[in-house]
Amino acid sequence: MAEQTLTLRNLKVVFPSGMGLIRAVEGVDIDIGKGESIALVGESGCGKSVTSMSIMKLIESPPAITKMDQLTFAGDDIKDYTPSQMQSVRGKMMAMIFQDAMTSLNPVMTCGKQIDEMFMRHMQLNKKAAREETVKALELVGVPEPRKRAKNFPHELSGGMRQRVLLAMAFACMPKLIIADEPTTALDVTIQAQVLSVLRDMQKKHDVSLLVVTHDLSVVANIADTVYVMYSGKIVEKASVKQLFKQPFHPYSAGLLASVPSLSDTAGHFVQIPGSVPHPMKKPTGCYFHPRCHYAKDKCKASMPPLSAHDDGRQVRCFYPLKTNGGTSNV
Amino acid sequence: MKKSYAIKRVLYSVFVFVIVMALNFFIPRIGVADPAERYYPPQGNMTDAQYEIIKQLTREQYGFDVSTPQQFLNYVGGLFQGDLGTSFRSGSPGVMELIVDRLPWTLVLSVSTMLLGLIFGIMIGVIAAMKRGRWQDTTLLNASTIMIALPGFFIALLLSFFLGFELEIFPAYTDPNMVSDFGWNMTAILRVIENAALPVLSMMVGSIVGYAQGTRNAVIAVTNEDFILTAKAKGLRNTTIRYKHTLRNAMLPIVTSIGMSISGLIGGQVVIEQIFNWNGMGTLFLEANNMNDYPLMMGIMLLLSGFTILAILITDLIYVLLDPRVTVGDRR
Numbered sequence: 001m002a003e004q005t006l007t008l009r010n011l012k013v014v015f016p017s018g019m020g021l022i023r024a025v026e027g028v029d030i031d032i033g034k035g036e037s038i039a040l041v042g043e044s045g046c047g048k049s050v051t052s053m054s055i056m057k058l059i060e061s062p063p064a065i066t067k068m069d070q071l072t073f074a075g076d077d078i079k080d081y082t083p084s085q086m087q088s089v090r091g092k093m094m095a096m097i098f099q100d101a102m103t104s105l106n107p108v109m110t111c112g113k114q115i116d117e118m119f120m121r122h123m124q125l126n127k128k129a130a131r132e133e134t135v136k137a138l139e140l141v142g143v144p145e146p147r148k149r150a151k152n153f154p155h156e157l158s159g160g161m162r163q164r165v166l167l168a169m170a171f172a173c174m175p176k177l178i179i180a181d182e183p184t185t186a187l188d189v190t191i192q193a194q195v196l197s198v199l200r201d202m203q204k205k206h207d208v209s210l211l212v213v214t215h216d217l218s219v220v221a222n223i224a225d226t227v228y229v230m231y232s233g234k235i236v237e238k239a240s241v242k243q244l245f246k247q248p249f250h251p252y253s254a255g256l257l258a259s260v261p262s263l264s265d266t267a268g269h270f271v272q273i274p275g276s277v278p279h280p281m282k283k284p285t286g287c288y289f290h291p292r293c294h295y296a297k298d299k300c301k302a303s304m305p306p307l308s309a310h311d312d313g314r315q316v317r318c319f320y321p322l323k324t325n326g327g328t329s330n331v
Numbered sequence: 332m333k334k335s336y337a338i339k340r341v342l343y344s345v346f347v348f349v350i351v352m353a354l355n356f357f358i359p360r361i362g363v364a365d366p367a368e369r370y371y372p373p374q375g376n377m378t379d380a381q382y383e384i385i386k387q388l389t390r391e392q393y394g395f396d397v398s399t400p401q402q403f404l405n406y407v408g409g410l411f412q413g414d415l416g417t418s419f420r421s422g423s424p425g426v427m428e429l430i431v432d433r434l435p436w437t438l439v440l441s442v443s444t445m446l447l448g449l450i451f452g453i454m455i456g457v458i459a460a461m462k463r464g465r466w467q468d469t470t471l472l473n474a475s476t477i478m479i480a481l482p483g484f485f486i487a488l489l490l491s492f493f494l495g496f497e498l499e500i501f502p503a504y505t506d507p508n509m510v511s512d513f514g515w516n517m518t519a520i521l522r523v524i525e526n527a528a529l530p531v532l533s534m535m536v537g538s539i540v541g542y543a544q545g546t547r548n549a550v551i552a553v554t555n556e557d558f559i560l561t562a563k564a565k566g567l568r569n570t571t572i573r574y575k576h577t578l579r580n581a582m583l584p585i586v587t588s589i590g591m592s593i594s595g596l597i598g599g600q601v602v603i604e605q606i607f608n609w610n611g612m613g614t615l616f617l618e619a620n621n622m623n624d625y626p627l628m629m630g631i632m633l634l635l636s637g638f639t640i641l642a643i644l645i646t647d648l649i650y651v652l653l654d655p656r657v658t659v660g661d662r663r
Contacts, residue, residue: 056564058560058563058564086566087566087567087568087569088566089566090563090564090565090566091564091565091566091567092566095564095565096561096564098557098560098561098564100557103556103557103558104557104558104560104561105558105561106558106561106562106576106580107558107580107654107655107656108579108580108583108653108654108655108656109575109576109579117565117567117571118565121565121566121567121568121571122566153655153656155655155656156655166561169561169565
């Protein structure tokens with residue numbers, strides 16, 4: 001990946017609350033190459049959505065306090081872009097696909113009109129020309145009878161069709177980066193597969209970079225090249241999909257993989273990681289994962305391990321990465 | 332599908348009106364053998380024979396000399412010809428004429444109150460929502476707390492005293508010539524505006540604050556919706572988001588509250604009309620009540636109910652145009 005689409009360095013997001021500071025994101029680095037597909041994985045509340053929204057600068061500030069050392073996008077330093085400068089980057093250069101298409105589409109506007117807006121805003125097309133482009137965009141994501149569907153309101157379409165409308169909207173201006181925040185969570189499994197394959201095909205065909213935020217490992221396996229595993233506001237492991245699924249290094253990644261139910265499970269019950277995610281205001285000392293970690297030693301309680309690089313290019317935030325301990329079976 | 336929804340709503344409204352019409356006819360007849368007794372209660376110094384004669388005359392004059400079903404048919408038939416019956420007042424004026432005389436004067440007050448209240452209320456509400464938590468917003472919050480505690484007639488009395496009697500900016504009492512000398516010329520119209528100023532002002536304050544608070548809450552609720560985040564992620568300009576996405580959705584609850592207040596337009600100001608001596612529907616209803624003028628009361632009641640039903644119907648139909656989701660249940 002010679003050409004970088006996005007470089008994010010040391011992102012920190014803090015939400016002040018009445019009872020103290022909520023440190024949602026603590027120093028996250030993300031690199032996305034051109035045409036690369038990245039997954040950001042973690043439990044609810046680990047800061048993955050906040051990270052993705054910070055890249056688009058969609059976190060309201062105030063109340064949030066957002067800091068970063070570097071944000072380079074498509075060769076431009078957009079770290080200090082003003083809100084109005086961001087308005088012409090968003091949608092045109094980087095677009096977002098949201099989880100729930102029902103609530104993410106304006107209920108009193110036809111789907112077509114909501115896509116038209118993209119072309120009218122970013123390509124200065126008039127209404128008629130914009131509608132022609134909208135019909136093409138809907139056709140690309142596999143919406144049958146696109147001209148007719150464009151006249152429908154969101155509630156008149158099925159969940160899968162609505163999600164395709166969001167896809168068409170995101171791909172409308174062929175942006176350099178698409179951020180998909182739980183793109184298939186609200187859909188049932190067969191529709192999930194369809195929407196994912198449309199997303200992957202579109203991404204590959206048009207060489208768009210993709211950042212998928214999800215907690216669903218099957219989505220990750222399907223769509224991503226590289227995976228960032230996030231825990232309690234920090235990246236704990238960065239690896240290629242193959243590396244991660246073959247041999248996770250961080251005990252948390254191993255726990256996540258082990259908790260995916262499979263047909264060959266003989267245990268007869270779901271494997272889960274003991275304990276729960278630390279409260280964002282009462283994070284433990286040392287490694288944030290140590291209270292739930294099988295392998296934790298005294299060192300883990302005392303200090304936070306750095307995100308250290310390994311020979312095969314992956315990065316792990318653990319003093320005792322699992323490669324020396326063998327497989328995931330005893331987690 | 333929109334057409335079938337509209338037809339259904341219209342038929343339903345007609346059905347409700349028929350029931351209201353029947354209740355309006357039967358309620359004055361409940362519990363008395365002879366409606367003439369209710370229309371004309373016995374006076375203290377009257378002999379039985381004299382009262383019999385009066386009752387007989389009453390029956391003939393008001394059509395009680397036929398069977399009750401026949402009376403109902405006559406009543407309904409009269410309604411179709413715009414005949415609401417005859418008032419008890421001297422000169423036996425028709426109820427319809429009395430109402431037609433007074434209704435425009437009430438509408439002058441209520442329509443201008445509502446329009447001004449809506450325009451200023453929505454404007455202030457949008458500003459407060461945009462400046463959430465800042466002084467514009469807290470001022471509105473305080474104002475609406477005070478307005479909930481202050482009854483309209485109290486504001487009317489204050490305004491009448493200070494602006495009317497003390498400073499003499501506007502007439503504290505309606506000029507009787509306003510009605511008698513009315514014509515479509517500048518002087519007469521200006522006189523109406525001058526006289527309407529205080530009553531409209533005293534009703535407007537509450538209505539502005541009410542609409543402003545409603546608009547503010549609706550706008551803030553919509554601002555937190557997911558599709559506003561989508562609109563931001565699309566890189567739309569703030570003005571586009573505000574007017575095309577936020578306000579259109581925030582208008583939905585406001586339309587409902589407008590519908591509610593339309594029904595109050597023709598009868599909701601009895602007290603204000605009394606304070607400023609304004610000869611409108613409120614005063615007419617009070618007069619009818621004090622004089623036991625049953626036909627007039629029935630006429631006004633029927634008109635109020637009919638107007639309310641019409642207002643709700645119109646609100647529902649406008650709602651369909653604004654919110655495409657409404658017809659969903661109707662299609663299945």
